[in-house]
Amino acid sequence: MSATPIQPADEATVPRVRMLPLLDPMLLLAAIGLLVCSLATLRGATSHAVPGHADFYVQRQALFGGVGLLIALILSRIDYSRMREFKYALFGIMVALNLIVYGMAPIQGARRWIPLPLLQFQSSEFGKVLLIVALAGFAVDRSRRIHEWRTTARIMLLAIIAALLVIPQPDLGTGMVYVAVGFSILFFAGSSFKQIAALVAIFVASIALVLAGAPAVGVHVLKPYQVQRLTAFLHPNGCTKSTPGVPDSCYQLQQAEIAIGSGQKTGRGNNATQTKLNFLPANDTDFVFAAVGETYGFVGAVVVLSLYALLIWRALRILTMSKNLFGTLIAAGILAMLMFQIFVNVGMTIGIMPITGVPLPLLSYGGSSVIVTFIAIGLLQSIYVQARMAAGGKPRTLIS
């Protein structure tokens, strides 16, 4: 629906004006390009995963991608601005979805999924976009008091409440995405740098408390394996005692590093033994970037990184051209989500960031993740389309 009042139609000229601008082609290109990279990589990584169905995972991922693309197209035709009215409902749905999973049967020790046909519905993934839209709405409501401490505290508190629902599932990575989303929305809503700096300080202090302070007095906030995962990259040489077949974080790090390094300049293609023989753990999900690096080498990794750079650039661009603050803040949330996942995932794979189980957007296998990323891209497209319409068909740019 349009925010512009409906006007009588002028048969000759109006249809052209009323026609919704197409889509942001660069954003679409980045999304489809990443999906293609994902399919190409999964083809090698999962060819032996399901006996007799070499393309099982590839086909499923293609299906998820197709569904996601369709949802994104539909979303791009809708004015996102209407969603602001449903911010409480969206936040409520997010909370409800993340609570439902605690009643589900655990899969490999984790309760994160609602079993649906074809798809293990991961609540925390869908929670990301719900939270983004809801928080953007809350922030817009308080945009005139954005400099108040109360606003900052309230937005961050909502994000942290959502994160605390997710972390015990356990899904530390997604919980951290939630916090990053809240932070980003505040940042682009215009919180003062003083408050931003205070938030950063609190964040650093709480990390120190959780990892070092609390265990020193006997309180273990994180499970030992989580601490190990978070800190393993700091001392790679302490990782020498790993045994094959025991997927501890040291082993994961080593194998990922071997996989990436052995890809060299142009990749090992069909000889990508780290990936194909499953030395690389989670080679289709969390460590898919290592599979890219081994199979297609430095060239392949740079292509994927370029597509992500394109994605981030478009998100930033759409953020600036939004017709309203709501759009800007949704884009800000999506930008935070994408950047957090891309840099944390790639960083952990190449050994410069802690191991946190966040999927690499569009590349990692997984229905929830792919569909949610396409929902986010659909929202970005919607913001783009609405901005173009509001500007009379011309994109209004901040930085050209």
Added chain:
Amino acid sequence: MSAPPEDRRPPLTPALALRVAIVGSFALGLFAIIFFRLWFLQVLSGEQYVKAATVNRVRRIDVAAPRGDVLDASGTSLVDSVKTLEVQISPEDLPVPATLDKLDTLEHPPKADAVVYNRLANVLNLPTKRIRCGLHMQAPNVFRMSRIACDVAQQVTLQAYANVTVRSGSVVTRDMQFYLAERQRRFPGVQVQKVYVTHYPYKTLAAQVLGAVGPITSNEVEAKTYPGAAKTDIVGQTGLEAQYDSFLRGRDGYQQVQVNALNQPTGELGTHQPVRGHNLKLSLDTKLQRVGQQALAQSMSQNYSPGGSFVAMNPLTGAVYAMGSLPSYDPSVFTGNLSQSKYEQLTNPSDGYPLLNRATQSAGPTGSTFKPITSTAALQSGQWTTGDIYDDTGQFCVGTGGAQQCRHNAGNAVDGALNLTEALRVSSDDFFYNLGAKLNEDPYKHPAGGPLDQWARAYGIGRPTGVDLPAEAAGTLPTPAWRNSRNRLEADCDNATGSFRYTSPNGKATSAHRHKGWHRSHKHPAGWCGIADGTNRPWSIGDNESLAVGQGDVQATPLQLAVAYSALANGGTVVRPHFGVDVQDQDGTVLQTINPAPARHFSINPFYRSTILQGLNEAAQAAGGTSDDVMGTFPMKVYGKTGTAQYTNQPDYAWYACFVVDHTNNRPIVVVVHVEKGGFGDIAAAPVARQILSQWFFGTPGKYVAGTSKSL
């Protein structure tokens, strides 16, 4: 619907622009870091990671090489390798690795391991009940665990590196193999392997000579006893298997396979075929060996003897035709996991030390078989001539008055006037006491002894023969210097001085230096230690008299005596006895001939030699000869001498040494038989020698001719 007032287009504030710029730069910075890290990993150090990936996926599976066969003179296999399936446990690959470093994993098998053991026991139909398990270590050393766990624990304490063979008591079927192979994840560390088991078709025949094989021990690995052997190799531990191990042991092959992260094979990358060990051909005559063992067994049972041995060899070349030691054992007990009880049985004194090769490892006084050596010394030194006569009055005395010491013949026989030939025939002790006395020299001027010691040493008494068997005993040739050294030891021991100054806590070792926990040794009355016959007396003429008749301190192995008689038979060549003839490959192509040069030669006056030979022939085949009742009827000319070694508080030990110089067929043979506690040489030893000779020349052992002569 109009938007609420707050939600207008955001002004294009510089503030927003600044924040966008901050985030954009942040992203750019991170991309740059990632880019350079990838450059470092993939472009700069890529090759190192390619190697690491290769190490990851390639596994080496060793393929054991079969050992070469040991063949007898006719080419029949005495030892061969048979291929069988074995269930093995690799202690390091168990869920909780069982290692010597963590004794707890052996004494109390961890639950994860016990589960695997019990699963395996069910597959192999073994009991899972816990049994008492004795481990080779200091007390407490008995623990309760299942049988398989016990096997593992015992083997790891014995041979730290080797895989443990699970003794199922029944054949491992292919069904079991497939069952286990398909369920590798449920049986970590368990593998079914094709292995070559050393097989002894003739079981106890020549067991100590052929020798046993077994996994190389950790000490042997450290000491590099077997050059080129891998940590898990089977090596020859005793006998010819040990001596010729480098020829018999093959070179293990290996297979390179690609595995996935679960260690499941996904493809083969190449095979290096194992190389079978070479065959060793022996001069051993299996039929002669069997006849010898049977005859010796018969004599032992008739004369209540606990053990005996024999040697038959070519006196010209030293090629050994037969060598037996009873009691014997079946060397195949060592090819699997040797149980503690079985090992104790094999090493128990009351079972007669079946592992001992008495023909080369057990030395004792030779009795009268020594007399030809005394004869040589007497004639060659000029102390006696072939015509000299000694009147044997039944006793031989030295000294005068109160210091007079006399010795007597066996049964106080009076042999009358004798020349050397006659003395050998009747084996007159008095005659040879006289020679011993004549051949004695001043011990202070001649610490290495007189002519008797010199000639005994020339014949090889007290020196290893150099036979191609490990751990040969050198025996003892008593000399004044030797006696003095023994006396010094005795004095040190009695007075707790020298190397006896300190005693270890368990009392079994002494040292000149104090070690931690050791205590000062106690003093003893003179002669208490028993090193020097109870007295510290110096060399006396009596020592030489005893030596002249092969009594007293002299100790020789049957093989040493056979070498000495060979020298007599061939006229002065001291041969180096050997079993090996050549090393062959599988087709029988000779790769290396084994023909050791004689140890040395000595020259002996042919006339003297023929005189001694005449005496030996009369002893065997003339009226009044000591073994005439056994050898007299043998159709060939036998030169033979009985021996009866006397021990204090023990029955006599029987000896017989003989040779036949077969000029017509050129099949000369020297035979030495030793029967412990068997009594007189003619009664217990000569009949065995006769059956060996009969088998050698006529292809049949013939009748067992029991001897009756009670002379020495």
